[in-house]
Every structure is written in structure tokens, then in C-alpha cells.
Amino acid sequence: MKTKAVRLYKENDLRLEEFELPEITDEEILVEVISDSVCMSTYKTVILGKKHKRVPQDVDVHPIIIGHEFSGNIVQVGAKLKDQFKEGNKFALQPALNYKGSMWSPGYSYQYFGGDATYNVIPREVMELGCFLNYQGETYYEASLAEPMSCIIGAFHASYHTSMGSYEHRMGIVEGGKMALLAAAGPMGLGAIDYALHSDRRPALLVVTDVDAEKIARADMIFTAEEAKECGVELVFVNTQGIEDVPAHLRALTGNTGFDDVFVFTPIKQVAEQGDKILGRDGCLNFFAGPTDPSFGAEMNLYNVHYGSTHVMGTTGGNTSDLLESLKLTEEKIINPAVMVTHIGGLDAVAETVLNLPHIPGGKKLIYTHIAMELTAIDEFAEKGLTQPHFARLAEIVQRNKGLWCAEAESYLLKDWEV
Incomplete structure (x- = not known):
């Protein structure tokens, strides 16, 4: 299975590349990534490179896939996991692994496991820790945003x-x-x-x-x-x-x-x-x-x-319980993580977005990995829509929703956007 992914090689060196993923083992899962929201922690990782505590020292030889707030579909399940996970289902993910004292996490440490990619291999330890979750929600972006929301929930609980x-x-x-x-x-x-x-x-x-x-x-x-x-x-x-x-x-x-x-x-x-x-x-x-x-x-x-x-x-990240609480509150329409999102883009926009993140105004930047789309502020949809019908349609949808990203907007993007 080939994947397209944004990989880090060294400080400030991000590259969008296509490469072959290894065959999964009986204890691994192959997934299709649909959405990933960009975190300021990713920017910090990129500017620090191997100086970052979670980045391997051989990243220049074995580059890592960036992005850790992602969701998507289960494509292939290893033989030993078929009773827990089903192909075709959606998934959510808790990236704070804390596996046997290691600081390794997706988006910081793995060659084949990170959010800014079209396909990923989920390693054994993620399932072992209970951090790979079956997800029944309507949208992908809400599962992506469950991770940053879990950080907030964890902070409230930790007070x-x-x-x-x-x-x-x-x-x-x-x-x-x-x-x-x-x-x-x-x-x-x-x-x-x-x-x-x-x-x-x-x-x-x-x-x-x-x-x-x-x-x-x-x-x-x-x-x-x-x-x-x-x-x-x-x-x-x-x-x-x-x-x-x-x-x-x-x-x-x-x-x-x-x-x-x-x-x-x-x-x-x-x-x-x-x-x-x-x-x-x-x-x-x-x-x-x-x-x-x-x-x-x-x-x-x-x-x-x-x-x-x-x-x-101080707190950094949430745990799996916090993420499950976020998903539950979102599915029950009690909270709306879309309040955090101000920009939408495709995989081709990731590198520039991350490298310039502190200088891009607004809130969360939400990436859809299977489309090509320059990073665009939601409040700029209407202006772009004057010459591009797709943006006009998105503008019409979000204007009915307090200017916020929503399920209808995601559905339109995934079904009708030009890849």
C-alpha cells in the first residue's frame, strides 16, 4: 500500500512524499486517514527537530510522519485483532501513548504512523494501550478535534x-x-x-x-x-x-x-x-x-x-478517558469542537501551514488528507466563491451554521471537491 505523507527530516525540513508502507503484522492495523487538525505542538516539533524529546535521533535517515490529531477508516485488521476491530469502521485515536516509559507518539516519533498522511500502519502498542478506538460519530473532524478537546478536559480534571x-x-x-x-x-x-x-x-x-x-x-x-x-x-x-x-x-x-x-x-x-x-x-x-x-x-x-x-x-495532553468523554459530549451535541476551527486545507498545504503556524491568524487549521486545497480561512470562502463554485457552496453551508465548520460542509468537501 502506498501512502502520501508529510515527513520531517530535520529542523524546518518538511517534505510531502509518496512511499510504500510495510505489510502489517498480525498485531497491526492499516488505516486510511481522512482528517487531521494541526497542533502548535507540531510546529514546535518541526522547529526543534531531533532536539525535541519525542523525535528520534536518526530522523534524518528515518523521517517521521507529522500530525497527531487524526481520524479515518479502518482498511485492514491484523489476524489477532479481528475480534476487536472491523474493516470499514471509523476510528479515533489517543496519541498520548506513554508506552513503557517511552515518550514516543504518533506525529513525533514514527516512520509509518502520523496524521498528515493518506494511509498509516497503527503499531501493536497503540491497541495494547487501548488508545485505538472504534468511533461511531457522524464526522471525521469531530474525532480529530477530540484530541485537543481531551487536553482541555484533562486540564479541568487535573485542577x-x-x-x-x-x-x-x-x-x-x-x-x-x-x-x-x-x-x-x-x-x-x-x-x-x-x-x-x-x-x-x-x-x-x-x-x-x-x-x-x-x-x-x-x-x-x-x-x-x-x-x-x-x-x-x-x-x-x-x-x-x-x-x-x-x-x-x-x-x-x-x-x-x-x-x-x-x-x-x-x-x-x-x-x-x-x-x-x-x-x-x-x-x-x-x-x-x-x-x-x-x-x-x-x-x-x-x-x-x-x-x-x-x-x-501544568498539564500536557489528556488520557484515553478524557478523549472518550470528548467524543461522548460531541456525539450528544453537548459541546461543539468546531468552534476551534478557522481554516481548511488539503495535504498539499500542510508543510507551509506548519512552518508558518505562529504567523497565521485564527484558530485550528483542519486538514483533509485526500484533497488538494490551499489553506483557506472559513471567512474567506465567500470571496473565493465569486470565482470558484466549490468555495461558494462551502460558504453557503457554513453561513447557515454561525460561520462554523459542520457535518454538511465536511460531507460536501469529501464527496464533491476536486482531488
């Missing part, structure tokens, strides 16, 4: 709180508490807003900050104060650009008690320090953003750590 005189850590955000999402009008922040409003444990106050007026306006359009109120949440968006004392402004929104749960969505020292300064007693700060600088640091108030029981943690 913890304590009581004086007790050594028990109460896991999860404070139900009915006060939550702040800092620098959170980007894709992961939007996913976090969605989950905070619609999960079974919600804050009473949710404050979302950013410095980009357009992003805040889009977030406010997707998540209205009225909808939040129906969920029992007071939702407040704050553009911190130009505010002289951001921590004081944000604390005032809590009645100066501070926040129970704070999530920082950007690796910027100033924002991390803002997060520390707005914590209330026993407040938990999750530094969610992953920096590329191994010496990155910020100041924190140790007086409050000692006397106010404030604490700081």
Missing part, C-alpha cells in the same frame, strides 16, 4: 483544591466557583469556554481575557452571555489591551476574592504572572501553554503559596 488541616486533594475545578481563562480567545481557549459552559461541573463566573479585539468579538458571537446564563454561568470577556493594572481589574470582577481556577493559554511571562496575582485562597493555576524555551520562567508570590494555599501546575 485540584485542598482544605486546611486535610491532606486530601479534591480533584477538578470548583463547581460554582470563579474561573479565569487568560489569553483564551484562540482555538484551545474557545474549546475551554465550550467545556466550562456545558460540562457537568461549571463555574458560576467565567472571565475570558485576550488582547485581540477580533478574536474576542468572534468568541462573544459564538458564546453569548445569554447562552451562558442559561447554563448557570456569568460569562465576561475582557480585552486587557490598554488596561493599566490587569490583575486589579480582574480581581475586582470577583469582588476582590480572587479566582478558584485560572488557566493560562499563552507562554508569556506577563500573562503567567497575571494568573498568579489573581488567584484566591486555595486557587489553582494551570500553566496550560507549552513554551519552547526550556529556561522559560515567571515570578510567583510565595507568600500566597504559604499563607493562601495557592498552587501552580
Whole structure:
């Protein structure tokens, strides 16, 4: 079986190539990849090359396929797995393998296993760990986006709180508490807003900050104060650009008690320090953003750590349980991961997209691996549609859906786009 894939050879060296996949063993599965969403972690992997902890040192000789947020169809099942998986079914994937202490993961470490490809070989350890999942959902993109959503869900579950005189850590955000999402009008922040409003444990106050007026306006359009109120949440968006004392402004929104749960969505020292300064007693700060600088640091108030029981943690990725929760909530239409997506493209757009990811505005970039399509912002569909009928049809579909990607748009793309 031949595959087309985007492979990493060294720092900033990505190549779209066609090559032969090996025959699967009795404990492997051959899959067809349909969709993959581009993660900032992939950009970090590409700019670091073999300096990245998950990238093999011989990547220049044995290049790896990039991409780890993917979904598709099962093509061929190894003899020992036929009682668990059926050819023709869809699949979802949890890429955080943690296999026997190894940091290897698809999109970082494997020659024949990664999301930016037309076909893949799923290695034995993925099934052994229960990370390869039968998927019954309607769309492929929702299964791709289950991975980033699982990272958000895992972060919410990992937040913890304590009581004086007790050594028990109460896991999860404070139900009915006060939550702040800092620098959170980007894709992961939007996913976090969605989950905070619609999960079974919600804050009473949710404050979302950013410095980009357009992003805040889009977030406010997707998540209205009225909808939040129906969920029992007071939702407040704050553009911190130009505010002289951001921590004081944000604390005032809590009645100066501070926040129970704070999530920082950007690796910027100033924002991390803002997060520390707005914590209330026993407040938990999750530094969610992953920096590329191994010496990155910020100041924190140790007086409050000692006397106010404030604490700081970080999470990276979710587990399989988190991914299953994401899939369940999506299938039940409780959350809508499409809020994260702002661009659509084909396999031919991957290399340029990844290499320039920090400079491309908007949210998640969703790739369909079997089509050729330049990376295109959803809000540019109508303009392109003036000369290209396919884009006009996509524009018509998404305009009926709050400007968001949806099942109908995916179906049209997969059936009617020119390959």
C-alpha cells in the first residue's frame, strides 16, 4: 500500500512524499486517514527537530510522519485483532501513548504512523494501550478535534483544591466557583469556554481575557452571555489591551476574592504572572501553554503559596478517558469542537501551514488528507466563491451554521471537491 505523507527530516525540513508502507503484522492495523487538525505542538516539533524529546535521533535517515490529531477508516485488521476491530469502521485515536516509559507518539516519533498522511500502519502498542478506538460519530473532524478537546478536559480534571488541616486533594475545578481563562480567545481557549459552559461541573463566573479585539468579538458571537446564563454561568470577556493594572481589574470582577481556577493559554511571562496575582485562597493555576524555551520562567508570590494555599501546575495532553468523554459530549451535541476551527486545507498545504503556524491568524487549521486545497480561512470562502463554485457552496453551508465548520460542509468537501 502506498501512502502520501508529510515527513520531517530535520529542523524546518518538511517534505510531502509518496512511499510504500510495510505489510502489517498480525498485531497491526492499516488505516486510511481522512482528517487531521494541526497542533502548535507540531510546529514546535518541526522547529526543534531531533532536539525535541519525542523525535528520534536518526530522523534524518528515518523521517517521521507529522500530525497527531487524526481520524479515518479502518482498511485492514491484523489476524489477532479481528475480534476487536472491523474493516470499514471509523476510528479515533489517543496519541498520548506513554508506552513503557517511552515518550514516543504518533506525529513525533514514527516512520509509518502520523496524521498528515493518506494511509498509516497503527503499531501493536497503540491497541495494547487501548488508545485505538472504534468511533461511531457522524464526522471525521469531530474525532480529530477530540484530541485537543481531551487536553482541555484533562486540564479541568487535573485542577485540584485542598482544605486546611486535610491532606486530601479534591480533584477538578470548583463547581460554582470563579474561573479565569487568560489569553483564551484562540482555538484551545474557545474549546475551554465550550467545556466550562456545558460540562457537568461549571463555574458560576467565567472571565475570558485576550488582547485581540477580533478574536474576542468572534468568541462573544459564538458564546453569548445569554447562552451562558442559561447554563448557570456569568460569562465576561475582557480585552486587557490598554488596561493599566490587569490583575486589579480582574480581581475586582470577583469582588476582590480572587479566582478558584485560572488557566493560562499563552507562554508569556506577563500573562503567567497575571494568573498568579489573581488567584484566591486555595486557587489553582494551570500553566496550560507549552513554551519552547526550556529556561522559560515567571515570578510567583510565595507568600500566597504559604499563607493562601495557592498552587501552580501544568498539564500536557489528556488520557484515553478524557478523549472518550470528548467524543461522548460531541456525539450528544453537548459541546461543539468546531468552534476551534478557522481554516481548511488539503495535504498539499500542510508543510507551509506548519512552518508558518505562529504567523497565521485564527484558530485550528483542519486538514483533509485526500484533497488538494490551499489553506483557506472559513471567512474567506465567500470571496473565493465569486470565482470558484466549490468555495461558494462551502460558504453557503457554513453561513447557515454561525460561520462554523459542520457535518454538511465536511460531507460536501469529501464527496464533491476536486482531488
